[in-house]
Amino acid sequence: AVLSAVALFPLTIAVPLIGSVGGDWKISKFKHTVWRKGTRLAKDPSGDPIKASDVTIGSVFHVIPDGLRDHEHWMEEKAKAVVLLVRLDERDLKHVPGRETWAYNGIVAYSKICTHVGCPVALYEQQTHHLLCPCHQSTFDVADGAKVVFGPANRPLPQLPITVDDEGYLIAQDDFAEPIGPSYWERLR
Secondary structure: HHHHHHHHHHHHHHHHHHHOOOOOOHHHOOOOOOOOOOOOOOOOOOEEEEEEHHHOOOOEEEEEEHHHHHHHHHHHHHHHHEEEEEEEOOOOOOOOOOOOOOEOOOEEEEEEEEEOOEEEOOHHHHHHHHEEOOOOOOOEEHHHOOEEOOOOOOOOEEEEOOOEOOEEEEEOOOOOOOOOHHHHHHHHO
């Protein structure tokens, strides 16, 4: 194990340097996802659109954009656009300034990509409203804007602003307002 670690150590320096050649191309991939105004939220993996009336308090859905498989690079887009949808009792939901209209009847949607190193955040604890990243135990408070309450992540999970359409299906109001994923991409500018 020690020999393997010593042999692979140069890659920890070389790969980031090689990857940054060519400027901003990596950073720009994380600034935008395929979420657009009016895109329906769909269950992952079935792709079935989600009605707000079907989301009960305490329920959690893994969500992708409706029609995702129509995109040419849909697997890459899915890796960036995956969302965790949770419904809380509205009395438990703290409204983050500037995001008062980003939830719908206690239903909130956050990126599943941890802001520490990009692992999938998907372990939800209903009693505390905490989301846990299994890689390094960063913990996010869903009731309070997915702010970090424990661990190495240094910023909240990006929130997807949602509402409903005329048929009662959950839809995105827009794309994420900030880059998804690890914070270190922002330092590569």
